[in-house]
Structure formats: C-alpha cells, structure tokens
Amino acid sequence: MSNDHLPIVLVDDEENILKASKLILLGNGYGNVVTLSDSRALLPFLAEHGAAAIVLDLFMPHQSGLDLLPLIAERHPDLPVIVMTAVDETETAVNCMKAGAFDYLVKPVESGRLLSSVAKAREIGSLSQELSSLKECLLEDRLDHPEAFSAIVTDSKKMRAVFQYLEITARSRQPILITGETGVGKELFSRAVHQLSGLKGNYVAVNVAELDDNMFSDTLFGHRKGAFTGADQPREGLIAKAAGGTLLLDEIGDLNGASQIKLLRLLQEREYYPVGSDVARKSEARIVCATNRDLRKRMEEGKFRNDLFYRLCTHQVRIPPLRERMEDIPLLLDHFLALAAQELERKKPTPPAELVTLLAVHTFPGNVREFQAMVFDAVARHTGGVLSMENFRRVIVESGASLPPSHPRESLSDDPLVSLFGRFPTVRDVEEYLFDEAMKRAGGNQGIAATMLGITRQTLNKRLQLRNDNEVPS
Ligand SMILES: Nc1ncnc2c1ncn2[C@@H]1O[C@H](COP(=O)(O)OP(=O)(O)OP(=O)(O)O)[C@@H](O)[C@H]1O
Structure with missing residues (x-):
C-alpha cells in the first residue's frame, strides 16, 4: 500500500x-x-x-x-x-x-x-x-482483491505470488515494470494494476516500439497549435488523457535512445513540455511499462539506459512463461474451449482425456497466446463428437517444440528429457542420441558400442548405415 x-x-x-x-x-x-x-x-x-x-x-x-x-x-x-x-x-x-x-x-x-x-x-x-x-501477505498467502485478476486464468503458485506483489505495489506512485516472454499476459496484468490502483482516470495503452522520437513526444506530450507545420490544432497527449489514471508504455525495451532520456525526465520530475510549448505541465498519470525483452541484456548492449532501467525497476514483476506453470494447461484449455465455442457459436467440444498429456510435452514459445490460437483453430475444425487431437499434434510436431532463442535449454533443467533434447523426444531422437553416445564412448568401435547398447554389432551397423543413407548431403 x-x-x-x-x-x-x-x-x-x-x-x-x-x-x-x-x-x-x-x-x-x-x-x-x-x-x-x-x-x-x-x-x-x-x-x-x-x-x-x-x-x-x-x-x-x-x-x-x-x-x-x-x-x-x-x-x-x-x-x-x-x-x-x-x-x-x-x-x-x-x-x-x-x-x-x-x-x-x-x-x-x-x-x-x-x-x-x-x-x-x-x-x-x-x-x-x-x-x-x-x-505479511506471503506468510498468510492472502489475496485481498482477487476480482482484479478475474481475467487471468491460472492455478499456479508462481502467478499467485505475482498477484500478491501487485496488490501491494499497485497503489504506489512509482512506475511498475512488467516483464515476460511474448504472450504471457502482460497486458492483462497491466489492466489488473490499473484496477487495483483505485485510480479513477482512464487506462491508456501505447506501443512505444512503433514510435520514433518525434512521434514519441507528440503522442505522449501532445503539441500546441502551430508547433510545427501541419499542427493546425492543439493535440492533447496520452499523458493528459491518462491523468488520474494509468498509462501503459508497451514494448518499453524497444524505445529509441532519445525518447529514453525524455521518459527518464518525466519519471523523475513528473512534468513535461507539450511540443512547441515552454510551459511545463504536471504529469498526473501513473506509468506502467511492459516488455518481452531482457532489459539487462539491452543495457549491456548499450541499447537501454542504465539510469532509466534503475528508475523503472523499483517495482518489477516477471510473468512466468507457460512452460514454467504447466498446471495452468487444463484450466486454460477449458477456458479457451468455452471462449472459442461462444465466439464460433457452437457447442463446447469435449477434449480427449490424453490431450493434456500431449500438451505437456510442448514448450509453448508463444505462451498463452499460442495456446489460445491452437484451441480456437481446433474448435473451428471440429466436426462433432470428441475434439480431435490431430490438430494439436500437428502444431506441436511442426513447431519442433523448439524453445525461443532467449531461453536456452539449461533453463529447463527441471525436466531432464526436455533439457537434453529441447522438447520431449521421439523414439527416434532417443535412439540416435544413444547410438551416437555409445559410439563416442567406445572410441568409434562398433563391437564395443553394440555391447554397451545390448544389441548385436550387425544390428548397430545396419542402423548406422540406414541413417547415413537417409542423411541429406549438406
Ligand atoms: N492467464 C491467462 N488467462 C486468460 N487469457 C490469457 C492469459 N494469459 C494471456 N491470455 C491471453 O493471451 C493473449 C496474449 O496476452 P497479452 O497480449 O497480455 O500478452 P503479452 O505478454 O502482452 O504479449 P506481448 O509481449 O507479445 O505483447 C491475450 O489474448 C490474453 O487475453
């Protein structure tokens, strides 16, 4: 508070x-x-x-x-x-x-x-x-305003801890920084912060990655009539629009360098100048920033100012990716099936019992957004009876269940198979891995490798031969 x-x-x-x-x-x-x-x-x-x-x-x-x-x-x-x-x-x-x-x-x-x-x-x-x-909240596992999070479907303890943190920090005047991979629900969290803040003004969101420095000033600060050629009318900026409310600056990690300085000044002084005006205006908007970028890495690369980062990170939350909260899959599945059925005006299909098990092998690089699209597509293709697994299977196989580059395999060390293969492996993946490993450890000797694998040398030789024949020359 x-x-x-x-x-x-x-x-x-x-x-x-x-x-x-x-x-x-x-x-x-x-x-x-x-x-x-x-x-x-x-x-x-x-x-x-x-x-x-x-x-x-x-x-x-x-x-x-x-x-x-x-x-x-x-x-x-x-x-x-x-x-x-x-x-x-x-x-x-x-x-x-x-x-x-x-x-x-x-x-x-x-x-x-x-x-x-x-x-x-x-x-x-x-x-x-x-x-x-x-x-106090964490010790008591308390949530005072669960209604603020009603749009966020989850059964995860990690997410509940984020809720608790936001309940405490949402009323502060300091900015809140929401980080997390694409599609984890940052925009939903930003709206929840606005609701929790008790602020009566507007909730306004803007994607700052799309703005060059001039557009940033004009969009946020507005301009005076005649400030530049074409400025026939004064423009009220988004900060004024969000006065007494919340302004979400989305994709803050992609904000250009010149605008970063302006934003820092705004956060420190809580005032700004409309373009073409030398009369400072007080900023009454509460700022929330969101990004799917790693801001520390952006700082190391010289693309994000240190001073701005430290100003923003007083209140910082990371929304965990879906693969770190697979317990959410059944709830989200049910939620999106109902939503899709409603939108497509059809009966909510029954999912097969094994579907959740199949989904558990996927790493969801596009997180909840990806899952939502998958379910909507499956419902659109559904022709009656039990929902087909085929559509899900195809998407998972096609995606190779690969991880986004920013999340290396080591981060999944709690699942040794996914950690080793980058996804739940097929029998063929495991076989190839075992053969390669045995050959390596046997110093290239097929007889020893075959003994290690518990098969005959001929079988091993045949399999290796077959693989070589199938390999596309590079
Ligand atoms: N826990 C959730 N419950 C219900 N819907 C969710 C949940 N998380 C995300 N969604 C839905 O997934 C979609 C993507 O969410 P959102 O736009 O908030 O993601 P984001 O983190 O802001 O992504 P990006 O970084 O790409 O902007 C939205 O349609 C949102 O409603």
Missing part, C-alpha cells in the same frame, strides 16, 4: 518555521501537510492518522525530538523521520541517526534540500511499508 495519501507531519515549537516549511511543501505538490507546535501531540496523532514522513525539531519544550525519536522508531518502524535543528554538531547528528533518524538538516534549511529530503523519505517509507505488507 502506498503512503501517498498520508500527511507529511512537521513538528516544531517555532510557528514561523512551521509556516515557512508548510508553504514550501504545499507549493511543490504536497497536498497533505500537518503542523504540530506541541510535540506531545505527535504520538497520539500518529496512532490515529499515521504519516508518510515526519520533519522533527530537536529542542522543544515538554518532549524533545531526541526523546521522541526512539518512540517513533519502536511504534512506527517504517516511518522516516527527518531531524531539522539549529544544532550543527556531528555528535548530535550521529546520535539522531543511531536513534533511527532518516536525515539530519541544519537550520536555516534551503528549500531544495528540504524538498529532496522529504521526497526521498516518502519514497523509502513507502517501499519499506510495501515490503512489510508483502511479507
């Missing part, structure tokens, strides 16, 4: 300082700032309302900041406290930090310094609260 709705609490016995600090914060987008001139009111206030961060004076009558610090740390361990004092002594500063202070500012405090400290404190506080909630 994000702490954005909670107040920033300023505690100081000097009214002037309270007023000045409050004005600085209000003028910079902090809508909820509470001032307390009597330090004794702080703990009861926190117990009733909570806070996103506290700015605390040290020397106050009745209850000093130094007395309060350990009490706050004990009762509200995730709450960051910024100490703001006239005492410029290293020893005091060290004592405060030891007692749990998040930062130490010496009066008079420059407004930029106060703002950056409060912004950091709020961010850290939010993350630490999220972490505590996440631990």
Whole structure:
C-alpha cells in the first residue's frame, strides 16, 4: 500500500518555521501537510492518522525530538523521520541517526534540500511499508482483491505470488515494470494494476516500439497549435488523457535512445513540455511499462539506459512463461474451449482425456497466446463428437517444440528429457542420441558400442548405415 495519501507531519515549537516549511511543501505538490507546535501531540496523532514522513525539531519544550525519536522508531518502524535543528554538531547528528533518524538538516534549511529530503523519505517509507505488507501477505498467502485478476486464468503458485506483489505495489506512485516472454499476459496484468490502483482516470495503452522520437513526444506530450507545420490544432497527449489514471508504455525495451532520456525526465520530475510549448505541465498519470525483452541484456548492449532501467525497476514483476506453470494447461484449455465455442457459436467440444498429456510435452514459445490460437483453430475444425487431437499434434510436431532463442535449454533443467533434447523426444531422437553416445564412448568401435547398447554389432551397423543413407548431403 502506498503512503501517498498520508500527511507529511512537521513538528516544531517555532510557528514561523512551521509556516515557512508548510508553504514550501504545499507549493511543490504536497497536498497533505500537518503542523504540530506541541510535540506531545505527535504520538497520539500518529496512532490515529499515521504519516508518510515526519520533519522533527530537536529542542522543544515538554518532549524533545531526541526523546521522541526512539518512540517513533519502536511504534512506527517504517516511518522516516527527518531531524531539522539549529544544532550543527556531528555528535548530535550521529546520535539522531543511531536513534533511527532518516536525515539530519541544519537550520536555516534551503528549500531544495528540504524538498529532496522529504521526497526521498516518502519514497523509502513507502517501499519499506510495501515490503512489510508483502511479507505479511506471503506468510498468510492472502489475496485481498482477487476480482482484479478475474481475467487471468491460472492455478499456479508462481502467478499467485505475482498477484500478491501487485496488490501491494499497485497503489504506489512509482512506475511498475512488467516483464515476460511474448504472450504471457502482460497486458492483462497491466489492466489488473490499473484496477487495483483505485485510480479513477482512464487506462491508456501505447506501443512505444512503433514510435520514433518525434512521434514519441507528440503522442505522449501532445503539441500546441502551430508547433510545427501541419499542427493546425492543439493535440492533447496520452499523458493528459491518462491523468488520474494509468498509462501503459508497451514494448518499453524497444524505445529509441532519445525518447529514453525524455521518459527518464518525466519519471523523475513528473512534468513535461507539450511540443512547441515552454510551459511545463504536471504529469498526473501513473506509468506502467511492459516488455518481452531482457532489459539487462539491452543495457549491456548499450541499447537501454542504465539510469532509466534503475528508475523503472523499483517495482518489477516477471510473468512466468507457460512452460514454467504447466498446471495452468487444463484450466486454460477449458477456458479457451468455452471462449472459442461462444465466439464460433457452437457447442463446447469435449477434449480427449490424453490431450493434456500431449500438451505437456510442448514448450509453448508463444505462451498463452499460442495456446489460445491452437484451441480456437481446433474448435473451428471440429466436426462433432470428441475434439480431435490431430490438430494439436500437428502444431506441436511442426513447431519442433523448439524453445525461443532467449531461453536456452539449461533453463529447463527441471525436466531432464526436455533439457537434453529441447522438447520431449521421439523414439527416434532417443535412439540416435544413444547410438551416437555409445559410439563416442567406445572410441568409434562398433563391437564395443553394440555391447554397451545390448544389441548385436550387425544390428548397430545396419542402423548406422540406414541413417547415413537417409542423411541429406549438406
Ligand atoms: N492467464 C491467462 N488467462 C486468460 N487469457 C490469457 C492469459 N494469459 C494471456 N491470455 C491471453 O493471451 C493473449 C496474449 O496476452 P497479452 O497480449 O497480455 O500478452 P503479452 O505478454 O502482452 O504479449 P506481448 O509481449 O507479445 O505483447 C491475450 O489474448 C490474453 O487475453
């Protein structure tokens, strides 16, 4: 749960300082700032309302900041406290930090310094609260809003952990990065994040891989009338369209370099300039990014900026590929059979009992999207009775059940056969593998290899001969 709705609490016995600090914060987008001139009111206030961060004076009558610090740390361990004092002594500063202070500012405090400290404190506080909630949720295996995930058909524990993580992080103002191979359902997750966020504005999605830098600025930031030739009318960008809502930047791993800098600025400053305008606009849209690329690899290749990656990955989820959650196959099969039957206006066919076993040997490089297409095609070809396995068999054999290049065989080490052959092997695959292996270990001696294989030398010789004859010369 994000702490954005909670107040920033300023505690100081000097009214002037309270007023000045409050004005600085209000003028910079902090809508909820509470001032307390009597330090004794702080703990009861926190117990009733909570806070996103506290700015605390040290020397106050009745209850000093130094007395309060350990009490706050004990009762509200995730709450960051910024100490703001006239005492410029290293020893005091060290004592405060030891007692749990998040930062130490010496009066008079420059407004930029106060703002950056409060912004950091709020961010850290939010993350630490999220972490505590996440631990709690995982320990209790709890899901508070299962309805947000109703479009995602699954029976997988890995997916449930992703749901739990998103429940906690969806309300934060930080961007969320959703990664996963093509067709795993990233768009569905992005919609679930929007629903969970409680934001009332629009959900807007855009594929940024298709945009060059000019188009990126124009599409996201909009333009002023007359900003460039042909700009006869002003254009509202997608950030404005998604104000108070969510903007999904899909295929973020393919975003061009120049636009990456603009996006980083947008995320850091939360403001942007429409094309042709020098008046900054506040961005009120929550950003979700999705990609099927490996962003770390893109960084190593120099195609994705490090600073943008680290800005995006505060909240990051990886949606597991279908082959890592084969327990989803029966549910998805049933779901897509019903969907296909409804769409094609026919009776939902009954799948043969062995179909799930056949599907389990496939590695689904196109993930759920591929599976959905397979089922729809089978239902379209279905002529009555029990659903034919033939269509599924053909697709699996034709695909060679090969893995996408980004996922090498080692990643499937939990299934030794798939790990060895890249798919569930045919008898012929196994036979050829065994013959080659035996010949290798026997140093090319057919007699020894035949003994190892438990067949006669003649049989081995015949099989090898046959294979050589069938091999297409390269
Ligand atoms: N768990 C699921 N339950 C039901 N439908 C799903 C599930 N996962 C994916 N789908 C369906 O599979 C299709 C592909 O999903 P989606 O477009 O969200 O994938 P993606 O991860 O965004 O892919 P890409 O990286 O190619 O954009 C959609 O039709 C989606 O509705």
